[in-house]
Amino acid sequence: MKISLIIPTRERATYLKESLKTALAIDDKNVEIVVSDNASLDNTKDVVEEFSDARLKYFRSNERVSMRANFENGLRKSTGDYVSFIGDDDGYLSGQFESLRILLEKERPDNITWVPVSYSWPEAQGEHSKLKIRRRNVFGPPKEIDCERQRHDLLAGTLEPQGAAPAIYHGIAAREFVNRISSSSGVCFNGSIPDIFFGYRSILEGGKFLRVHHPFSMPGRSNASTGAAQSSGSDPSAGQNSGVLFGQENQSDDLRDIIDYALSVPLALFSTLETTIERFPIAGQRPDYREWYAYVLDSCKGRSEADKRSIHSILAQHAIDKGITPLFETAKKRKPAKRSAGERLAREISNIRSIKIDSKLNDTDNIVTATGALDVVLGNEYKDILLNRKSRSAAWKAAKERS
Numbered sequence: 001m002k003i004s005l006i007i008p009t010r011e012r013a014t015y016l017k018e019s020l021k022t023a024l025a026i027d028d029k030n031v032e033i034v035v036s037d038n039a040s041l042d043n044t045k046d047v048v049e050e051f052s053d054a055r056l057k058y059f060r061s062n063e064r065v066s067m068r069a070n071f072e073n074g075l076r077k078s079t080g081d082y083v084s085f086i087g088d089d090d091g092y093l094s095g096q097f098e099s100l101r102i103l104l105e106k107e108r109p110d111n112i113t114w115v116p117v118s119y120s121w122p123e124a125q126g127e128h129s130k131l132k133i134r135r136r137n138v139f140g141p142p143k144e145i146d147c148e149r150q151r152h153d154l155l156a157g158t159l160e161p162q163g164a165a166p167a168i169y170h171g172i173a174a175r176e177f178v179n180r181i182s183s184s185s186g187v188c189f190n191g192s193i194p195d196i197f198f199g200y201r202s203i204l205e206g207g208k209f210l211r212v213h214h215p216f217s218m219p220g221r222s223n224a225s226t227g228a229a230q231s232s233g234s235d236p237s238a239g240q241n242s243g244v245l246f247g248q249e250n251q252s253d254d255l256r257d258i259i260d261y262a263l264s265v266p267l268a269l270f271s272t273l274e275t276t277i278e279r280f281p282i283a284g285q286r287p288d289y290r291e292w293y294a295y296v297l298d299s300c301k302g303r304s305e306a307d308k309r310s311i312h313s314i315l316a317q318h319a320i321d322k323g324i325t326p327l328f329e330t331a332k333k334r335k336p337a338k339r340s341a342g343e344r345l346a347r348e349i350s351n352i353r354s355i356k357i358d359s360k361l362n363d364t365d366n367i368v369t370a371t372g373a374l375d376v377v378l379g380n381e382y383k384d385i386l387l388n389r390k391s392r393s394a395a396w397k398a399a400k401e402r403s
Helices: 016-024 044-049 067-077 094-107 147-156 175-181 194-205 226-232 242-250 265-279 289-298 305-322 325-333 341-352 367-378 381-386 392-402
Strands: 003-008 031-037 056-060 082-085 111-114 130-134 171-174 209-212 354-358
Touching (some): 003 016, 016 367, 044 056, 094 381, 147 194, 367 392
């Protein structure tokens, strides 16, 4: 079984070298690492050529394309039976990879999604930060996702957390499944935000999806992170960020989402759902628009007046186009739901049952030292659990001692 690890790059290779080091540290000959260079503005090719590894493949587009198109380019250049994506400021946990292969070969799923441990690059917050490992998010056995329940929750606007959907970004998918959900022209990513589109398309199509409470990769939050930039809004004092660039590059993409873009993650989620349903219609799959409108509007709290007006205008126009303006008006009056006492208690317990580790090594703090530190703490315990040689509680105890 061949596995493809795909890294689509952004305009600059600021973090790529370290990201590649984490992938190339994987001790597995039947892996390929594909770098999809989106017509970068610097020495991205030189960074890749610093490594001498036959598993590493580099491809460059002739001109800047959308994020969606760059993901598609990377997918087309890959040849693995299973494919996985991370960003160029993210990393893989090389020490955990053997366990991932065991899962794939044993279960042969359409998709595996895991719960990652995140890392903040020092410049993202201006100070050193530690990695938090929650007990509930490590050493957990694979559980099959209830597709019917997820489909209901997605359409009802109550899918929580959003990260529970099948994922190819910080997740892994079978090539056969990717081909199954692709369009007749062979395009897999048919929405502006490829990772969210993949998740929603998968939920609505259905398949054998596993969710694992154990990390195999590490998201890196940095100045180049598009998701963080979309959450920050359009503060003029912040200048142009990657979220703005993302929106600009989408304008030339024929497969961009059917709803106008704004710097709002909830709006992007709703837009992705609408795009998925329009391009791959299935009888009976209609969103609860009142709930989705309310969800997006709730997120406007604390945003600038310009952002609020933009989001309201986009939703209002959508309601007019759909002929459901009364639903939009009702959604505007709905008060946001508060977190229940049980949910708050569960979160506090999760914080108590956690350990923090330092990502810095010899005054170096990057995705390589962070993934290395996490690998040391996790050890080979998860492999032992999968092979029925150790319990989850024993694995957690050993991890705490190593931490």
